[in-house]
Each structure stands twice: as structure tokens, then as C-alpha cells.
Amino acid sequence: MNFKEKILAFMKEEIYKPLTFKELLQALGIEGKMKKALLVALNELEDEGKIIFTRSERYGLPEKMNLVRGVLEGHQKGFAFLIPEDKSLQDFFISPADMNGAMHGDRVIVRPMKVSEDVKSPQGKVIRIIERANPYVIGTFQKSRHFGFVVPDDKRIAFDIFVPKEEFNGAKENTKVTVKITEWPDQRKNPEGTIVEVIGDIEDTKTHIDAVLLAKKVRQVFPEDVIREAKRVSQEGIREAEIKGRKDLRNINIITIDGSDAKDLDDAVYAEKLNDNEYLLGVHIADVTHYVKEDGKLDKEAFRRGTSIYLTDRVIPMLPKELSNGVCSLNPGEDKLTLSVEMVINKDGRVVDYKIFESIVNNRYRMTYDQVTEILENTNEELTDKYKDIVPMLKTMEELSMILRKKRELRGAIDFEFPERKVISDETGKAIDVRKYERKISNKIIEEFMLVCNETVAEHYYWLNMPFVYRVHEDPDEEKMYEFSKFIHNFGYSLKGNVVHPKELQQLLNKIKDKREESIINNMMLRSLKKAIYSPDASTHFGLAAEYYCHFTSPIRRYPDLQIHRIIKGHIKGKYSEDGLQKLYERTALAAEQSSKMERLADEVERDTEKIRIAEFMSDKIGQEYEGVVSGVTNFGVFVELENTVEGLVHISNMVDDYYIYDDEKKELFGQGSHKTYKIGDRVKVRVDNVSIPKAEIDFALI
Template sequence: MNIKDKIIEFMREEAYKPLTFKELMNVLNPEGNLRKELIKTLNELEGEGKIIFTRSERYGLPEKMNLIIGTLEGHQKGYAFFRPDNKEIKDMFIPPGEMNGAMHGDRVIVKNTKLSEDMKSPEGKVIRIIERANTFIIGTYQKSRNFGFVVPDDKRISYDIFIPREDSNNAKNDTKVSVKITEWPEMRKNPEGKIVEVIGNIEDTKTHIEAILKEKKVRQFFTEDVIKEAIKVSSEEIREEEIKRRRDLRNLTIITIDGIDAKDLDDAVYVEKISDDKYKLGVHIADVTHYVKEDRKVDKEALKRATSIYLSDRVIPMLPKELSNGVCSLNPNEDKLTLSVEMIIDLDGKVVDFEIFESIIKSSYRMTYKDVSNILENNDEELINKYEKILPMLKEMEELSLILRKKREARGCIDFDFDETKIITDESGKAIDVTKYERRISNRIIEEFMLACNETVAENYYWLNMPFVYRIHEDPEDEKMYEFSKFVHNLGYTIKGSQDVHPRELQQLLEKVKGKKEETLVNTLMLRSLRKAVYSAECSNHFGLAATYYCHFTSPIRRYPDLQIHRIIKGQLNGRITEKEMDKLFERTALVAEQSSKLERIADEIERNTNKIKIAEFMSDKIGEEYEGVISGVTSFGVFVELDNTVEGLVHISNIIDDYYIYDNEKKELIGQNSRKVYKIGDVVNVKLKTVSIAKAEIDFVFI
């Protein structure tokens, strides 16, 4: 047991009462020869919020003093919600007067001021700030004669930042800036700051994209030493002894199927019907770990990024392009090192046998989703002639994918069929079109093959009792599922057992609403009622997939968890993992899971917010144009309308002038007080584009 655990365990003893440093020293280290180490450890534990150093200069555990550690989620009106680290403790409301200078995102110690057990929303006050989240803030500079203010982009930060004239960095009015906080807020006093960078004019779309990336601290560029290392490893030839120790699959007709613009091809597939009742499915994944060695410069940078970020006009990759688009990418007619999973699958979709091994392949065709779908769906003669050699395999791929899909549906996998948005940009990055992203048969083929592969790998390493990074999706919270069940009951649907609900119940509900007016509403509210999938070093069910074992194995070019488990798999295959190494790996997988989950959430938010800006840019020159749309959401402040191309805008309640409308929260409807006219989700409406704000990523319609 290390000294940190020893201290925490000692303080958890029932008889423990807060002790001074001297008293702790006498108990934990009576010889006094580890004084410096004990001071350092206590300071670290205090910094982590695991112990408290009181005003009477004594050390104790927060929970024994009615104190809780967690993170604040701010609101523009000045209050916040406190999210405890301990998930068993309820979230807490922090009134504006009890913030004690804390801001959104800060890690804090909170005292519960209302202890009633049955309170839906207990209240608290911030006692101490452990760690500041916002040392730099992105916002818009508002200039006056002798000073200025920066209005934060993040509305959860309720303060404007005061900027003395000498710290304005010659920023002009209405420019996007990055400001460093020099003085933190106090009672009735705004924070003070210094402008460290002028990002650009708020009229320019690129300024807002850049501001989002800076606000989220995205690592957009690779340092020179990382690029040098990437160039060096990517220029190395594959050694003959490396080829000899791998299984050589270069004689197989292995293909890749990706989007037409994709440059980082990390998965290739092969299917063969080996008997009347069995298929062989080979999934071959780029062996990125051969080039990216643990704790080298490229690897450390990759872990800091944890994921590639896909914007409408570019990719911010996890790995330098020399690796992601070059030596690691499974480009056609090139020898490539891979990690392969070969599965024998029966007509029920069951994997009856499998093998995981290191390999070398030479991809025969670089296929696109569009071409494969046109062959299988439309019998495109020109494409059929062009790809005549692989036509039988493509048909077998379709057969196998349908078998796998049927198996998943039978066990209750939830498949949300939302229309995804595709934004088309010109060479300068300007949005020139917005369309629906087509999810066709080829997309579903690859989806099914990757799911089968990920489940097979996860189950195998679970039973080997190896340290691993799993992809888990916890069961929904009873309270949220109860509210969702109550809502769909109003629409005439029933969910059996809203507590401990089985995913099959939700899947069947999605089938029932398919094609009906309420489909979008039910899909949206169901998704909001579920938890988010995360990475974990502990194996747990994946609720949405109705899977017992699941991981991400198939995209090591763009996801760090995949890269990490490739290392574990190769270590196990080659007998390199000792007991000592196992202990290290258990720590490593926990770190990778936490880091990857956190950065995945940030990447999702960036992609969502930048897409909104690009969509606003596309619509900005269409003021006054009329459209037919479908009501996609109803709130107390207005009606959201979605056009056929997935563009969504708001008809604000102040612009609905034919009556006074009241919001029915139970039915999610706006009802006219006099006319009894109803606006509800699924209604087809005609709208006119009234205003567009690229800066706020807002689109406003009015009803015609």
C-alpha cells in the first residue's frame, strides 16, 4: 500500500479526528525521517481534494466534515449546479450569493446547507476552490474610452471580464479575443484580465470556428519534434523478419470501403462463404502500434488528443498525417501491417470460432460507400463491370451483414435512425450546401462487421482476465426512464418495466413510431433519457447495443483506446506481459479510459457547435426565402422547425402573433389560448427565413 492510500485509510477509521501535521507525523512516521515526503503527499492529497486542511491547521476527510468535492456547472444568471465526484450523492443547487468567487468548471469543496433527505434539489455553498478551470477565456471585446470588457462565449460563465486599457493588446471593438484572468471574481467584483491574443473579426465565420477550438484547448498543430519522429518511423521499410513472423494474407482479395474523401483508412474486410451454413469474416485493422511506440513523442501527443476531430472542412488528427494518411493507412496495392480478427459465423449470426493474429495484407480495391451501394442497391452496370472480380464477395458481404443485423435486432439492440447532416464546403472552407448524410447498405455492412469484431475481441480479453479498455453504456437512470415512460404513455404507447427496462422494449417502441409524426420526438427524448457511452477499464454491459462485452478495436488511427488495446493484444499474443507489466497495465487502462472519455465529449461538442456555425453560414444569404418544414421541437419559448435538408431554426414565441400561446410540458405542445390552435412535433409547416446570426449560430424563422 502506498503512502497516499495509507493516509486515506487511517483517516477513514471511525475513531479518527482531524490531526495537526505534527500529530500525523508522530502516528505515520514516528522516526521523522520522511518529513519532506509526508508534507509533499499531504499537499498532493489536498490539491486533489481528497483531504481538507482546516482553518485550525488540521487534516481530515471532507466527507467526515459534511463537505463534498466536485465540479460546478454554471449558469448565465449567476447560480450553478454542483456535480459531486461521488455519483451516489445528488447534484446540488448553488445560489449566486454562495458561489464564493467560483466560476463554471471549477473543482470545488461544497458544504450542504439543506440536509433534508427528501429534497429534490439540495442546496449548498462553495467553501473552497480546489482548481480553477478558466485561466483563459474566449469572448468578444467591448471597448470603451478608458477600459473594456470581454463577454465570454461560454454563457455558463456569468461574469464579463474587466480589461484595463493597458491590457487590451490594441484589440478593436467587436473582435474575438483570448483573455488571461489576472484577478478572480469576488463579491460584487468582476474578474479582471489581460488580452493575450486577438483571434479575429466577429463577422468572419473562421473566427468563430477558431474561437471554439481555442476555448476547448484543441491541439491543432504538431510540434516539430513530433513531426520529425513521425517522418522517421514512416520512412522505415518493413523488415523481412517482421513479414516472416506474421501471417501473410497478401494473396487474399481484401478491400476497404470508406467515404470518398477519407484518407485515413484503418479497416479492411474480406468475406468468404466457406459452406452452406457458414461464412468467414476477416476484419483487418492497421497495426498503428508497430509505428507508434508507447511513451515516445508521437504516442504522448496522441494520448493528449485521444481522438481525431472531424470538422466540415478539415480533420484535426490524433496522429500526424505522415502516419494517419501514409504508412498506417490501408491504401490499395501497398503492403501493410495489420492486426486481424478472422471469425467463422453461422446462419444465426453466431461467431462459432475466431482467431486474432498479426498479419500483413495488400488491399486489392479502395471501394467507396457510394459505389458499393450503387452496385448492391441499383445494379449499376458500369460499376458491376468495373468490379466484376469482387461482385460475388460484395453480395456475400450483404448477406452476412443482414444475418448479423437480424441477430442484433433479436437481442434488442437500439438503432436510432436520425438523419445526419452533411455539410459541403468549397476550397476556401465556405459552406455551399447542406444535405442529409446517406446511410445506405454499404455503410450498414461495415457497421455490422465492425460491431461483430469489437464484441468478439472484448469477450475474448474479458475471459482472459487481461487489463483492457472497454466501451460501456450503463443502464438508464430510473427517474429519467420513468419520466420518458410517462410522456410516451400520453402518446398512447406503453413501456413495460420503466425501471430496469430492457433495451428490447425501447427498440420495439422505435419500430412502432417509425414513419409517424411523433417519430422524431420519441427518438430525441429517448436518446436524452439514456446515459452517454464511455470508456472504462472495467467490463460492463453496453445497454444501447444490448451487448455484454464491447470495445473499440477497429479505429486505432483516430481513437486512442483502440491503439491501447492493440498494444495489450500484441503483448498477450507474443507472451510479453509479465505480472509486473499487468499491474502497470491496470493503471494505464484506467488512465486511458478516463482521458479518452473526457476528450471524446469535448470533440463531440466541438463538431456539433462548428456544424451549427457552418449551417448558419450556408443560410446567411437566404433571408426572406420560404420553405416547407416539420416541427422538430416545442418549448416554452418557441417552435423548432427542421427543413428537408436537416437545417433547423427557431420560430420564437414572440413571432407567433395570431394568438397567445401556452406551453403544455406534459404533451410538449404550444396551445393557442383563444383559437385552441396547437403546434406539436411532427406537424408540417411553412416558414420564411427571418434572421441568421453566424456569431450565435442561430437561425430564426417565422410562420407564413
């Protein structure tokens, strides 16, 4: 326990009451040179928001003074909600008058206020800003003769930032810029800042993509020392001594199945039927940790990034291309180091035996999803002949994957049949098409093989009681399930109670298959479930109905997988002592927290940039007419999804044929005069009315 932890422990004692500096010296028995150390520690704790220095010059804990620490979630109208660090507390509503210069994302201390009992959310007032979240803000620059403003892209920042003329720094009207805040807001004035970067013209789509990446602080360029390390390790080659310590699988017909444009091939597979009752499945994963050493420059950079980010026209990799596309990628015809899981699986889909070991493989065939689907579903003669050596294995893989899928269905795993979307880009990155992308048999084969492999590895290390990084998915909130149950009641479906088993949700998905409400119920169900996260502590995975689960199969693009590989190799080599295991647990906790955080960020970046590209694709289609399905109904209009998955809004102000009222219970708009209704699943005809690339918004009009 360090000095600051001792101070906090002392203040957490039940008998502690706020003390002055002098009283603290006496209470802690501190003399001489340690006086300065105490003052430094108290100042640091105050800066961190862990203690409060009162007007009466006393030190105490916020929670003992009826104060609440947390982060502000802003709103464009100026108010905010405090999300408390103490998860047992409700969110606090903060009115614009009680923000005291705080902004969205700031870490603050709030004093709760007395409010009437009928108010849903408790209210509070910001009394201290611990840490500013937005020293730099990205937005659109608008100028007049003597001053300018930056209108933030993030609408949760309720202030425009004032920019004096001498701080324009070459920025022109309607350019996307980064502004550094030099003066924070108060009750009487907006924040003030200086332009530090001109990102580009707002008419250029690339500007908006760049703005998203900058706003999310995405690491787009690898530092030079990281690149040097990547080049060095990628040129080392495989030593004979390394091969001798591994199982040599280079004479086996191991293959990869990936998308046609994939360059980071981190998983290869092999299957054979052993007898009438059993199959052998081999899953061979790139041994990235052989090249990415713990706490090396590559490892630290991969930890910071957490995951690769897949934009519509390019990948921002977790590891430099020398590794991700080169020495680690299981490219065809090349000897590669791998970590393998070989499983014997019976005809019921149960893993009856398995081995986890280091290996060396040589990818015999680099197959694509389309090729495998053509062979298995369409019996393409040309491809069947070209790959005749592995066609029997592909058929065995299909057979085994269906057995594994059936086993998962029987235990109640939820399988969302979402049509995926693929944005097609030209060589400049411009979106030239948006297509619906169905999961075919080849995708399902790999999906099933990776799922059973991940479960096998997770269960193995659970029973070894080793520190590990699990993928957990908590049971849904009862309240959200109650709301979801009310929602599906409108379509004639029901759930038994608010505590549901995943099997019940899977049965519902089977009932709605191919019905017009399938898409919206799928979406609403997904929103009602919690988000899966990484954790150092084992727990069930609700969506998969799995007792144990982890991510082991993608170490090129996900840090948790990399950490798991390191644990497995350490265990194989017997290198962990008692002390080592404790340190390993701390490391897995850090890896889990960072990876969960970076996964959320990657999801946001991918979603936001895809929306911009879709708007770009639709921008030259104004006036064109389409058929679509009502995918959402709100009090401000209806959302319509086209056949290619593009979604736009028909705003209620443009529904001029009647006066429409929103029925929240039925989730529909009702015309008072015509009695016409718009509800989810209705087929409608729309015209593209307007497209905003900067806002990533598409407006439709009903016809």
C-alpha cells in the first residue's frame, strides 16, 4: 500500500471526519520531511477527485460529504446527466444553470439537490471539474469580419467555440477544423479557442472521415520505432530449433477460408471424418506472440490500439503490415508458426478429446468464402475440378459445421440472421455501391469452427484456474426484457416473464423468420441485450448460451487473443510461479478493460464512417424513387429501409397529407383525418429528398 492509498484508507475509516492539514499531521503521526510528502499526496488526491478540500480548509472524501463523482453525458440543449462512478447510484440530471462551465465528457464532482418526489431522475449541481475531456474540439468553422465560431461535430458539446480573428490561423469559411480551447465556458460566455488544424473542406467526404478518426483519437500511423521493430522481427526467419519444439503439420491439407480482399489471414482449418461417430477438427491460429514480445514496442502499441478497425475502403491495423499481412499472416505456400487446437468431436457435436499445442503449418489453399459456397451450394464444376484435392474435406467441414450448429441451437444459442451490409468503394475510397451481404455456408463453417475452438480453450483454462481473458455476456436487465416483451406484444408474440433464457429468444427468432417484422424485432432484441465485454473473471455468455467463452482465434487483429496466446504458451513452457500468476491476473484485468474500451471505440468509428460513405453513395440519387420497408416509427417521423439496407428518415413535417399522432404503445403513427397508419414492417414507396454527407443523414419523402 503506497502513501496515497494509506491516506485514503485512513479517511475511509468510519470514525474519520474532515480534518485540517495540521490535524492530519497529528492524526497520522507525520513529522519533519514527510510534511511536504503529505501535502504533495493530498494535492494529487484532490486533483484526481478522490478527496475534497473544503472552504473551511478541511480534507475529506466526496462520498462522505454527500457528493458524487462521475462523468457528464451532455445534450445539445445544454443540460447533461452525470453518470456516477459508483454504479449503485442513479444518473443525476444537471440543468444548464448548474453546469458551472462543465462540458460533455468532463469528469466532475456533483452536489445532489433536493427535488420533488415526482421527478424521475435526481438532480445535481457541478461543484468541481476534476478533468476536462475536450481540450481539442473538431467542428465546422464559420467566420464573420471580426471573429469566428467552431460548431462542434459532437452535438453533445452544447457550446459553439468562439475564435478571435487573430486565432483563425488560415482557416476559411466552411472548413472542418480542430480548435484548441484556451478559455473554458462560464455562465456568461462561450468557450474560446484557437484553430490548430484545418482538416479539409466540408464538401469533401474524406474530410468527414478524417474528422471522425481525429475526434475518436484513432492511432492511424505507427511510430518509427514500432515500424523498425516490426521490420526486424519479420526478417528473422524460422530457426530449425524452433521447428523442433513444435508439431510439424506441413504435410497436411490445411486451408484458409476468408473474404477475397482479406490480407490478415490468422486462422487455418483442417477436418476429417475419423469414423461413423467422430470427426477430427484442427484450428490453427497464427502464433503472433512469437514475434510480438511482452512489453516490447510492438506489444505496447498493440495494447494501445486494442483492435484493428475496418473502414469501408481500408483497414487501420492493430499491428504493422509487416506482421499483419506478412510474417504472421497464414499466406499460401509459406511455412508459418501457429498455435493449434485439435478436437475430436462426436456426432452430437460434443468435444470428447482435444489438444492445445505449438505447431508449424503450410497453408495449401487460400480459399475465399465465395469459392467454397460455389463448390458446396452450387456444385461449380470448374472450381470443383480445380480444388478436387480438398472438395471431400470441404464436404466434411460442411457436415461437421451443421452438427455443431444444431448442438448450439438445442442449448438455446441466439443466432441473429442479420443481412450484413457491404459498402463497395473505388480506388479513391469513394462509395460506389451498397449491397446486402448474406452469410453463406462457407461463412457458417468458419463461424462454427471458431466458436467451438474458443469454447474449448476457455473451458480448459477455467478448470486449470489460470488467469485468463474471458469473453462474457451478462444476462439482460429485467426492465429491458419487460419493455421488449411489451414491444413484441404488438406483433402478437410474448415472452414468459421478465427473466428469460436465451433459448426462448431463439424460439422467437424462429417464429419471425421471413416475416415482415423479422428485421425490427431482431434489432429491438439486440438493443435489449447487454453488450459482450472482456473480463479477467469467468462468467457465462448469454447470447451463445455458453458456460465458458473467450476470443482465441484472431491475434493479428484483437489484443485479447494475443494475451490469451501468451498465457497458453507460458503455461505450455511451465514458466509461471505463484508471484507470476498474480502479476498475470493484474495484466489480464488491464488487457480486458483496455480491449473492451477499444472495441467500443472501433465499433463507433466503423458505424460513423460507414454512415458517411452511405450518404456519399446516395448523394447523387436525389429525386430517385425506391420501394422500402418501415424500419422504425418515432414521434418525429418514420425510418424506411431500402432493399440494399440503406436507411433514411421521412420527417413528420414532410407528411403533409394528414396530421399524424404517435402512439407509443403500438409504435405507430396514426392519421387523424384519414385514419391511415404507418407501422414497422409496412411496405412504402419513397423518393430521395435530401442527403447531408456532413451529418450522414438521408431524407426520404413518401410517394
